Amino acid sequence: MTTVVSGSEVLVNTDWVAQHRTDPNVRVVEVDVDTAAYLQGHVPGAIGWNWTTELCDTLVRDIVPKAKLEQLLGSSGITPQSTIVLYGDNNNWFAAWAFWQLKIYGHGAVRIMDGGRKKWLAEGRDLETQPSRPTATTYTAQDPDLSIRAFLSEVQRALARPETVLVDVRSPQEFTGEILAPPGLPETCQRGGHIPGAKSIPWAKACNDDGTFKSASDLASLYGAQGVTPDRDVIAYCRIGERSSHTWFVLKYLLGFPHVKNYDGSWTEWGNLVGAPVER
């Protein structure tokens, strides 16, 4: 039996953002795949975060270090009591990536704007091109909660654990090994295919054409049909971990699965690992 959590706890629509974007306790943040998109025009008052430099460790391959996140949030005028509303292009890929990291570091009120940047543009809403300059704060993050993050060793152990289901959220062509990266993007792995036993449920199946999330009942049917149910431990992966953070968000927050992890090492780790088993 699927426990459906109300999406209203984590999703806000474009109307809500238009009405609340100037609330002092609300901070709207845009995180795009295309890091130049923010300056073309963004929700007035929104901060822009760059996933390639600000939401990761730029030396070691890792998520953003705690001190760096504290600096980013502080310079964005965010306090632990702030409600952070994330949105971005590609149906909120990197908004979900930011959401996942904010939850790792214990930020309470985080929301995603349903439909993301595309919906805001399609609706012809107000835009601003100048970067926002909020008054800085001092932010103290919590120690990382790694219960929502899967590392390589756990994924390796999962191959022998029937209680765990791996969800590959890449495109079918990446899953079969026909291509090594999404069309038009650089190849970043040595082998194509998928982790043995993984279920193929592309991330985009969770979205409607306008970029909004499907209903909880549709989502439960989508994942349930592949044996991805709340009684199992679920590990989602993709190529670099951002698409799978989108699926992680869906499973954890829209469907209320209790045990879901994002394997951010994803295919760029597994598909480059000497001796790792690959299925095609």
Next chain:
Amino acid sequence: MKSEEFSERREELNGWPINIVSYRVGDRYYCTIDNVDPGARFARAEGTTREEAESTALEKAARYLEQTRRFPTA
């Protein structure tokens, strides 16, 4: 300032489905192209007309897609 003249359509380019989005902000037109599945934006351009923005983005997209290799699968 608002986004205006928002348009979205699907086409095929070099054997790959693509999604073309274009719109105007102020006096500039912007075009972005994604690869439909998985939907990653991989080419964009801007111009003074929609045609200019789209043709430049399509040229870039074609160049990038030429580099995508297909491997045989069982």
